[in-house]
Amino acid sequence: MIGPRALLGAVVLVAALGSPSLAVADFEDETALAERFAPVVRLVEQSEECGPGEPFMPTDIDDLLGADTVALRGPWNPTDLVEIGPTADDLVGKFEYHLDFPGDALDPGCGYQRWAHRLTEGSEPVVYAHVATEPAYPDKLALQYWFFYPFNDFNNKHEGDWEMIQLVFDAGDAGEALDREPVEVGYSAHEGAERSDWDDERLEIVDGTHPVVYPAAGSHANKYSAALWLGSSAEAGVGCDDTTGPHLELTPRVATIPSEPAAAEEAFPWIAFEGRWGELQKAFFNGPTGPNLKTQWTEPITWSEGWRSRSYAVPTGGTFGTSATDFFCTAVATSSKGLILLLRSPLTVGLFLGGIVALLVFAAVRATWLPTAPLRLGRTRSWGQILSASGRMYISRARLFLGLGLLLIPITVLITGLQWLLLEGVQLLGDGTGEGAGLWAFVSAVIATAFALLGLALVQAATACALVEMDAGRPAGPVDAYRLALRRLRELLGSVGIFVLMWVVLATTVFLIPVAVFLAIRWCLLAPVVELEGRTALASLRRSRELVYRRWFKVASLVGVSAASAFLLGPLVGAVLIFLTDTPLATLNVIAGVVYALALPFVALVTAYVYFDARTRVELQAPPGPDELPAEIEVTARADHSGTVADK
Numbered sequence: 001m002i003g004p005r006a007l008l009g010a011v012v013l014v015a016a017l018g019s020p021s022l023a024v025a026d027f028e029d030e031t032a033l034a035e036r037f038a039p040v041v042r043l044v045e046q047s048e049e050c051g052p053g054e055p056f057m058p059t060d061i062d063d064l065l066g067a068d069t070v071a072l073r074g075p076w077n078p079t080d081l082v083e084i085g086p087t088a089d090d091l092v093g094k095f096e097y098h099l100d101f102p103g104d105a106l107d108p109g110c111g112y113q114r115w116a117h118r119l120t121e122g123s124e125p126v127v128y129a130h131v132a133t134e135p136a137y138p139d140k141l142a143l144q145y146w147f148f149y150p151f152n153d154f155n156n157k158h159e160g161d162w163e164m165i166q167l168v169f170d171a172g173d174a175g176e177a178l179d180r181e182p183v184e185v186g187y188s189a190h191e192g193a194e195r196s197d198w199d200d201e202r203l204e205i206v207d208g209t210h211p212v213v214y215p216a217a218g219s220h221a222n223k224y225s226a227a228l229w230l231g232s233s234a235e236a237g238v239g240c241d242d243t244t245g246p247h248l249e250l251t252p253r254v255a256t257i258p259s260e261p262a263a264a265e266e267a268f269p270w271i272a273f274e275g276r277w278g279e280l281q282k283a284f285f286n287g288p289t290g291p292n293l294k295t296q297w298t299e300p301i302t303w304s305e306g307w308r309s310r311s312y313a314v315p316t317g318g319t320f321g322t323s324a325t326d327f328f329c330t331a332v333a334t335s336s337k338g339l340i341l342l343l344r345s346p347l348t349v350g351l352f353l354g355g356i357v358a359l360l361v362f363a364a365v366r367a368t369w370l371p372t373a374p375l376r377l378g379r380t381r382s383w384g385q386i387l388s389a390s391g392r393m394y395i396s397r398a399r400l401f402l403g404l405g406l407l408l409i410p411i412t413v414l415i416t417g418l419q420w421l422l423l424e425g426v427q428l429l430g431d432g433t434g435e436g437a438g439l440w441a442f443v444s445a446v447i448a449t450a451f452a453l454l455g456l457a458l459v460q461a462a463t464a465c466a467l468v469e470m471d472a473g474r475p476a477g478p479v480d481a482y483r484l485a486l487r488r489l490r491e492l493l494g495s496v497g498i499f500v501l502m503w504v505v506l507a508t509t510v511f512l513i514p515v516a517v518f519l520a521i522r523w524c525l526l527a528p529v530v531e532l533e534g535r536t537a538l539a540s541l542r543r544s545r546e547l548v549y550r551r552w553f554k555v556a557s558l559v560g561v562s563a564a565s566a567f568l569l570g571p572l573v574g575a576v577l578i579f580l581t582d583t584p585l586a587t588l589n590v591i592a593g594v595v596y597a598l599a600l601p602f603v604a605l606v607t608a609y610v611y612f613d614a615r616t617r618v619e620l621q622a623p624p625g626p627d628e629l630p631a632e633i634e635v636t637a638r639a640d641h642s643g644t645v646a647d648k
Helices: 004-017 020-036 111-119 261-267 300-304 324-344 346-366 383-396 398-429 434-471 478-486 489-507 510-522 526-533 537-548 552-580 585-620
Strands: 040-044 071-073 081-084 095-100 126-134 137-152 158-169 184-189 192-197 210-215 228-233 237-242 247-250 253-257 274-276
Touching: 020 126, 020 137, 020 253, 095 158, 111 137, 126 300, 137 300, 158 210, 158 300, 192 300, 228 324, 237 324, 324 346, 324 552, 324 585, 383 398, 383 552, 383 585, 398 434, 398 478, 398 585, 434 478, 434 489, 434 526, 434 585, 478 489, 489 510, 489 526, 489 537, 510 537, 510 552, 526 537, 526 585, 537 585, 552 585
Parallel strands: 040 210, 095 274, 126 253
Antiparallel strands: 040 247, 071 081, 071 095, 126 137, 137 158, 158 184, 184 192, 228 237
């Protein structure tokens, strides 16, 4: 049965083409073709209002227009109010106008979600079908499905969002296409689209004719499957599109827009709107233009020639170390928030950034950097001298410390494998929901944190051993340093285990996170204490607390700065390579992990020099005064009868 819109379109086609039988047949074929290949939409499910997931469904434009919460504004001034509750007829031919929904696109909160839910209550989701041809390609036909969402909650937040998918047939008209399958499919995503053959295994098809589309939560970029997708260009979107489940499956009602322009405007007057479907904002936060102003509306085949062949799914994590892709996703999202803040409060942001720069310059000028004197170890050193000594030592003994970093790679791969086995075993014990999911998340956090800190502690311990050996005039190699460090592995594991347990317990309670950070700084010298003072796990934690006492800021700033540099350097290199190269993402994560591993010995060097500085001050109780780097205590090492490193 043909609906009222279809009948209206048929009537207009009759008038336009002067052939009743031809006009009705063409529109019937277009409608039948659109119904036959109607897409199945799998949205990222939102289990609670304003929670994670996709809150907006493909929306019926009729629900939007005529609503007293929608305004038509422009054209001379963005705030000019033309009409409240504009109808479809009010939009015909309007240029440089825009719709305005209730809310602030740069600070959406949950307002758009609640407004859209009230607006569409009782309505079903709708997709708008359109059969398009191009004179230059008489034997090609495009069947398009257009989705409208009230809000785009991605990095480029904006009111209104049009996305679409396109099926291409080797056919001259809709009647011919009814007897054939599509030859290729294109799914729009941001400013571009991704192609797929109809028989490609990437494309999921229901009942032989209905392609499945996975819109990303927030951005509505259309994908072929559930994953976390990375984009590093305007065409693919800058950031990460998430289509991971669970999903809400929809079969939207199909509303077919006639291919003949006059009939289309008569049946759907809003299709002639030449303004923006959302409020005007600075930068790329503007509402979008409608389908009729897109290239693919009139040149669908030419547009399809620019489709990219694939999208890139983000690996779940790096092979070791931190993940470049995880860093990239977080960095882009954070940068977007920073840009929004800059647009809203440029003076405040400028003053804040200026203050940070001024503080860094002041610290650099006031700090004492020389003399460096990496050896002898038993000396007091200023803040700048510790960084200088660490850098000079790393560069002068690059082979040793690069070796310590490279040897960490197989150790970390082994740790990662053990971690995976433990996590898989734990997962088998939980049901993945409710209290079981909470327990699973807690245990996962403990295991992941424990192994990450264990890798860092191993490098710190091996570096401390190597420094003491060099200070005593004995040759030190990376293998020997790890061999010495591993001889006190039991005590190291014990102290790291206590550290991790306390950290996770405190950090899972949000208001106790400052206490967790405080303890982390107090215990950050445990690795050199374990290795160089031969103490037990608990005694090492107490000794670290004693050394940090009254030096908390110095220790925190030095270890914190070096650790942040190491943790960020690898992912930053990987993120830059994402923009500059086409290197596979898994390879980029490996590169980021290697850079991270090679940077860790610098963190360990800073930690060791902080330890020797604190120990010298505690043991000698030197009076305050300028740091002239006197040789104050002698630190040597030997292998005792048990093979451990000890002072003499």
